[in-house]
Amino acid sequence: MRAAMVLKRSRKKELGWINRRRQPWSLEPLSSTFFSSSYSYILGPDLPDIWTPLAPPPLSSLNQDSTKLIPTIIDGKSIAEEIRAVISEEVRQMKDTIKKVPGLAVVLVGQRRDSETYVRNKTKACQEVGIASLLAELSEDCREEDILNAVTSFNRDPSVHGILVQLPLPKHMDEDKILTAISVEKDVDGFHPLNVGNLALRGREPLFIPCATKACIELLIRSGVELRGRNVAVIGRSKVVGLPTSLLLQRHHATVSNVHAFTKNPEDITREADVVISAAGVPNLVRRSWLKRGSIVIDVGTNPVEDPSSEHGYYLTGDVCYEEALQVVSAITPVPGGVGPVTIAMLLSNTLESAKRAYGFS
Numbered sequence: 540m541r542a543a544m545v546l547k548r549s550r551k552k553e554l555g556w557i558n559r560r561r562q563p564w565s566l567e568p569l570s571s572t573f574f575s576s577s578y579s580y581i582l583g584p585d586l587p588d589i590w591t592p593l594a595p596p597p598l599s600s601l602n603q604d605s606t607k608l609i610p611t612i613i614d615g616k617s618i619a620e621e622i623r624a625v626i627s628e629e630v631r632q633m634k635d636t637i638k639k640v641p642g643l644a645v646v647l648v649g650q651r652r653d654s655e656t657y658v659r660n661k662t663k664a665c666q667e668v669g670i671a672s673l674l675a676e677l678s679e680d681c682r683e684e685d686i687l688n689a690v691t692s693f694n695r696d697p698s699v700h701g702i703l704v705q706l707p708l709p710k711h712m713d714e715d716k717i718l719t720a721i722s723v724e725k726d727v728d729g730f731h732p733l734n735v736g737n738l739a740l741r742g743r744e745p746l747f748i749p750c751a752t753k754a755c756i757e758l759l760i761r762s763g764v765e766l767r768g769r770n771v772a773v774i775g776r777s778k779v780v781g782l783p784t785s786l787l788l789q790r791h792h793a794t795v796s797n798v799h800a801f802t803k804n805p806e807d808i809t810r811e812a813d814v815v816i817s818a819a820g821v822p823n824l825v826r827r828s829w830l831k832r833g834s835i836v837i838d839v840g841t842n843p844v845e846d847p848s849s850e851h852g853y854y855l856t857g858d859v860c861y862e863e864a865l866q867v868v869s870a871i872t873p874v875p876g877g878v879g880p881v882t883i884a885m886l887l888s889n890t891l892e893s894a895k896r897a898y899g900f901s
């Protein structure tokens with residue numbers, strides 16, 4: 540009985556059900572950046588709810604009165620590069636010290652051109668930082684069982700620390716069943732119900748936070764945006780971006796309004812927001828009239844638009860009418876070159892964290 544309880548407790552701890560305090564890792568060798576995978580940093584400080592009638596401090600980067608705004612273009616590409624440099628150095632240290640490297644396994648079903656491009660980018664990014672990558676490619680008409688088998692074999696493989704099933708899956712697949720089959724300790728996408736639940740509940744620490752969500756918060760923090768007390772509008776509520784981003788923003792003490800396809804007059808809500816994060820998957824959804832003057836826009840949309848003259852037969856566009864937004868915002872992420880590259884950097888970061896956990900390497 541006692542043994543069972545002890546076992547249960549350690550299992551709980553392993554799964555992140557028990558609140559743990561982790562030491563933030565220091566970044567002396569590369570202190571020009573402040574990227575850190577420490578949980579208090581990315582999850583936000585765990586503050587008690589004490590209601591005070593004080594207004595939040597003014598946002599220094601917002602100059603709402605000036606007639607001519609010169610918006611900051613938030614450069615995701617170079618931020619991703621800095622993060623990858625930190626990861627690369629850590630992977631090298633791990634390899635030198637314990638002769639092991641992190642491993643990421645990707646499951647790709649079917650032949651969507653955009654999915655193929657993303658997976659190629661992920662594999663290339665792994666190579667660049669010294670993370671081993673494995674790819675299981677299955678045909679569009681494979682059985683659900685074939686995918687489950689691929690996931691199960693990666694679950695058992697000790698050289699694999701992260702498993703990613705590229706979404707969307709073909710319509711006839713039970714996505715939820717497949718994502719839940721991924722071992723919670725290898726769920727680098729952070730879509731497993733246990734990881735989502737632990738992100739939602741304050742005082743708990745998920746083993747992984749979804750990569751695009753981490754990318755949004757990282758971009759805001761690096762742009763000097765104080766989230767505490769800010770009005771943030773999140774457009775979209777998907778498990779990939781919208782929902783986890785709303786949850787993480789609340790842990791950073793932002794006032795979050797989540798608008799979605801059923802929201803009446805969403806522009807009335809987004810127009811009140813200091814920060815707008817769009818993850819709707821609809822090109823040109825966010826117009827100039829949706830945005831408050833001086834606000835900050837994070838465009839998570841990566842919408843492929845058919846274009847025979849482009850290299851891969853399509854080009855990428857965000858959810859935001861970029862040219863219109865530039866006339867009113869104080870800062871914005873472009874597409875491409877904004878959230879996307881940082882999302883991939885966060886996938887590498889989650890895979891490295893997972894390997895460190897597996898090998899007890901800090």
Ligand SMILES: Nc1nc(=O)c2c([nH]1)NC[C@@H]1CN(c3ccc(C(=O)N[C@@H](CCC(=O)O)C(=O)O)cc3)C=[N+]21
Pocket residue numbers: 656657660703704705706707728750751841855874875876877878879880882883
């Ligand atoms: N299980 C799963 N996890 C995901 O994280 C996931 C997914 N499925 N399915 C699709 C979406 C989309 N996504 C992107 C990541 C990076 C770029 C990215 O790096 N974009 C580059 C351009 C890429 C290009 O050249 O086409 C950029 O914005 O600059 C785009 C999209 C991850 N997703």
